[in-house]
Amino acid sequence: MPRFKIPEITVERLSIYLRAIKKFHHEEILSSQRLAELVGTSDGQVRKDLAYFGEFGVPGQGYKVGKLKGEISHILGLDREQRIALVGVGKLGSALLAYPGFKSEEFKIKAAFDNDPSKVGRTWQGVTIQDVKKIPQVISREKIDLGIITTPVPAAQQVANKLIEGGVKGILNFAPTRIVVPDHVKLRNVDLAIQLEGLSYFLTQVGP
Amino acid sequence: MPRFKIPEITVERLSIYLRAIKKFHHEEILSSQRLAELVGTSDGQVRKDLAYFGEFGVPGQGYKVGKLKGEISHILGLDREQRIALVGVGKLGSALLAYPGFKSEEFKIKAAFDNDPSKVGRTWQGVTIQDVKKIPQVISREKIDLGIITTPVPAAQQVANKLIEGGVKGILNFAPTRIVVPDHVKLRNVDLAIQLEGLSYFLTQVGP
DNA sequence: CAATGTGAAAACTTTCACAGCC
DNA sequence: GGCTGTGAAAGTTTTCACATTG
Numbered sequence: 001m002p003r004f005k006i007p008e009i010t011v012e013r014l015s016i017y018l019r020a021i022k023k024f025h026h027e028e029i030l031s032s033q034r035l036a037e038l039v040g041t042s043d044g045q046v047r048k049d050l051a052y053f054g055e056f057g058v059p060g061q062g063y064k065v066g067k068l069k070g071e072i073s074h075i076l077g078l079d080r081e082q083r084i085a086l087v088g089v090g091k092l093g094s095a096l097l098a099y100p101g102f103k104s105e106e107f108k109i110k111a112a113f114d115n116d117p118s119k120v121g122r123t124w125q126g127v128t129i130q131d132v133k134k135i136p137q138v139i140s141r142e143k144i145d146l147g148i149i150t151t152p153v154p155a156a157q158q159v160a161n162k163l164i165e166g167g168v169k170g171i172l173n174f175a176p177t178r179i180v181v182p183d184h185v186k187l188r189n190v191d192l193a194i195q196l197e198g199l200s201y202f203l204t205q206v207g208p
Numbered sequence: 209m210p211r212f213k214i215p216e217i218t219v220e221r222l223s224i225y226l227r228a229i230k231k232f233h234h235e236e237i238l239s240s241q242r243l244a245e246l247v248g249t250s251d252g253q254v255r256k257d258l259a260y261f262g263e264f265g266v267p268g269q270g271y272k273v274g275k276l277k278g279e280i281s282h283i284l285g286l287d288r289e290q291r292i293a294l295v296g297v298g299k300l301g302s303a304l305l306a307y308p309g310f311k312s313e314e315f316k317i318k319a320a321f322d323n324d325p326s327k328v329g330r331t332w333q334g335v336t337i338q339d340v341k342k343i344p345q346v347i348s349r350e351k352i353d354l355g356i357i358t359t360p361v362p363a364a365q366q367v368a369n370k371l372i373e374g375g376v377k378g379i380l381n382f383a384p385t386r387i388v389v390p391d392h393v394k395l396r397n398v399d400l401a402i403q404l405e406g407l408s409y410f411l412t413q414v415g416p
Numbered sequence: 417c418a419a420t421g422t423g424a425a426a427a428c429t430t431t432c433a434c435a436g437c438c
Numbered sequence: 439g440g441c442t443g444t445g446a447a448a449g450t451t452t453t454c455a456c457a458t459t460g
Contacts (some may be wrong), residue, residue, distance in 0.1 A: 101401025190411035193309025
């Protein structure tokens, strides 16, 4: 549907728009201006972002919430189940297993793995923790296409390799280290400490 | 030191460079090319990023690890203690309290708050959990300048207001909602679900 | 002579403003 | 009259290439 290359930031904003409009009723109509205020951007930006993918609005009126929800969900692939595996059921891993956004209708964590024998076999948030050795086999049997890495740094690359061997197409990496993946796999790093460091920089700008 | 406005992404990359060079010895010398390979960017990018802040390299040689560490740490404000408060000691909150990057030499979580009476008074990771009512008072007494919000969505704005009342200068918000802050406070949102949705979009691009 | 620092060019993103539609 | 969709302009970031330096 997209004419050519879509900026990654546009996709990110679509997620944000979707979150914002979910609070409204299907029948309601929002203008780009109203939507922009809700999420903190400009009306032109909203229109440009949406226009990459089609014509969803009605001139003179605005965007109908129901239609927009459907379109954005479809663009983001949220209208079909996304099957996920999480590796590393430590503190952060178990928090994410319970995190509302990670166990929604669209996202289903189908498998969890750890290398700690005392955790293997236990069930947490409805998911049974399995041995990391089984990663490739389970990923491919369960047709899982997204992997989340919440292991310590030293294990991250190995785990990524196993996920890829099993056939995941995307990896969300929380281990603060660079991991290398082949071109056909999409990697996204979330480094929580870097977020803090960015704020820290800001403080050096404003005062003592 | 910076001549004018520095792109936020440059600051983020500085954090990444710093993480990468920490693995090397003080005396070692790295070229921009080597550093670029380590973090997955281009040599020109590395030089541009650093050149915003000064001349840290030696032409014909490269960058000395020790010097670079010092300079980047200083730029990011990591050469002095950053005092932090965390609000919302749920699953994600307790994971972050234990997260290595959040309890480093530079970052000290000095206070934690929750509104659940059964949690108040308990100690976790060396920090005693206090009642959210005390936020403004503790923030200002302890001279805390960064706040982390890991509460559920409905509480986020209220908590932010209390943090600001106490005098924080920056807020790291993990609640998936838009919160509004005055101009002099720096807000950074980390929405974990959006990261997943970005990957999900990618899958729609490469095939079913 | 190897690698930095840096203008200038290219690529990309956001803003603007307005024709066209409801 | 109000609001979308969209080219064109402005602004920003990245890449390029080279003069300069140890």
